[in-house]
Amino acid sequence: xxxxxxxxxxxxxxxxxxxxxxxxxxxxxxxxxxxxxxxxxxxxxxxxxxxxxxxxxxxxxxxxxxxxxxxxxxxxxxxxxxxxxxxxxxxxxxxxxxxxxxxxxxxxxxxxxxxxxxxxxxxxxxxxxxxxxxxxxxxxxxxxxxxxxxxxxxxxxxxxxxxxxxxxxxxxxxxxxxxxxxxxxxxxxxxxxxxxxxxxxxxxxxxxxxxxxxxxxxxxxxxxxxxx
Amino acid sequence: xxxxxxxxxxxxxxxxxxxxxxxxxxxxxxxxxxxxxxxxxxxxxxxxxxxxxxxxxxxxxxxxxxxxxxxxxxxxxxxxxxxxxxxxxxxxxxxxxxxxxxxxxxxxxxxxxxxxxxx
Numbered sequence: 001x002x003x004x005x006x007x008x009x010x011x012x013x014x015x016x017x018x019x020x021x022x023x024x025x026x027x028x029x030x031x032x033x034x035x036x037x038x039x040x041x042x043x044x045x046x047x048x049x050x051x052x053x054x055x056x057x058x059x060x061x062x063x064x065x066x067x068x069x070x071x072x073x074x075x076x077x078x079x080x081x082x083x084x085x086x087x088x089x090x091x092x093x094x095x096x097x098x099x100x101x102x103x104x105x106x107x108x109x110x111x112x113x114x115x116x117x118x119x120x121x122x123x124x125x126x127x128x129x130x131x132x133x134x135x136x137x138x139x140x141x142x143x144x145x146x147x148x149x150x151x152x153x154x155x156x157x158x159x160x161x162x163x164x165x166x167x168x169x170x171x172x173x174x175x176x177x178x179x180x181x182x183x184x185x186x187x188x189x190x191x192x193x194x195x196x197x198x199x200x201x202x203x204x205x206x207x208x209x210x211x212x213x214x215x216x217x218x219x220x221x222x223x224x225x226x227x228x
Numbered sequence: 229x230x231x232x233x234x235x236x237x238x239x240x241x242x243x244x245x246x247x248x249x250x251x252x253x254x255x256x257x258x259x260x261x262x263x264x265x266x267x268x269x270x271x272x273x274x275x276x277x278x279x280x281x282x283x284x285x286x287x288x289x290x291x292x293x294x295x296x297x298x299x300x301x302x303x304x305x306x307x308x309x310x311x312x313x314x315x316x317x318x319x320x321x322x323x324x325x326x327x328x329x330x331x332x333x334x335x336x337x338x339x340x341x342x343x344x345x346x347x
Contacts, residue, residue: 019309
């Protein structure tokens with residue numbers, strides 16, 4: 001599904017018509033220009049590439065990226081992100097045109113997925129990384145935050161793959177089913193309920209959530225809750 | 229420093245007619261309470277012992293002695309649930325702290341705040 005690129009600005013709270021305070025993250029939308037339409041004939045799969053944030057120098061881009069942008073007479077966008085969409089959807093969008101956020105995401109109250117790089121935690125232990133528990137700090141205990149046993153002994157004589165251990169994470173994560181509280185066209189801002197990955201100023205992508213379920217319904221009812 | 233965009237987003241949610249609230253002021257907060265389909269207003273009078281936050285998240289902590297028991301409530305100043313805030317005391321409160329948590333230990337005559345006439 002097609003998504004949008006945005007910059008995380010910070011968090012605040014706003015009030016709904018019941019007077020309840022809703023915690024929201026403010027995302028400032030970037031230009032979001034269609035920079036490439038990938039078709040089955042040409043690339044073997046269908047997708048749309050979105051560009052944003054103009055670069056100051058050509059050297060900031062790779063040669064294939066630069067070639068494509070120059071060929072289509074587009075500004076030199078530093079951030080390029082591809083979204084897999086169906087063939088019909090590729091046809092709908094025009095090259096070089098800015099996307100309409102309301103069209104891509106939907107009305108206020110819809111559910112979205114937000115992808116971004118979380119704030120850095122460096123090399124972290126199993127407690128911070130996997131939400132495991134520590135052992136006693138006192139009463140003669142000599143093991144506090146260590147992992148304990150890594151598995152069986154001579155048989156099988158190795159550590160099983162996927163064992164949760166200390167380490168460093170630097171991968172994008174997606175938080176799904178967040179409520180789009182409001183789209184403010186004047187400020188080009190999205191207000192999303194709850195927290196979003198990344199530090200302030202981080203670039204995140206927002207796309208409509210494809211996950212459906214019973215859980216959704218309550219999330220959609222912001223401000224429309226039954227009077228107690 | 230907060231981002232200018234946050235201020236702009238918050239602007240429509242902020243109340244423009246709020247009295248100047250100072251720590252040490254004696255205030256009366258009118259809260260809207262929903263009971264079934266009816267709505268009524270309840271007042272909470274007390275001493276403003278702390279303020280916190282900015283923008284839509286600004287809160288005040290009000291303390292009063294109710295039937296001999298100290299009661300504190302935290303109000304979101306800009307919330308639509310708060311109908312009105314009135315400053316009851318006259319003059320500038322003579323306090324030297326930003327947070328009057330020491331009031332929790334005082335009672336009777338010692339738990340008074342002196343107000344100075346403003347020029």
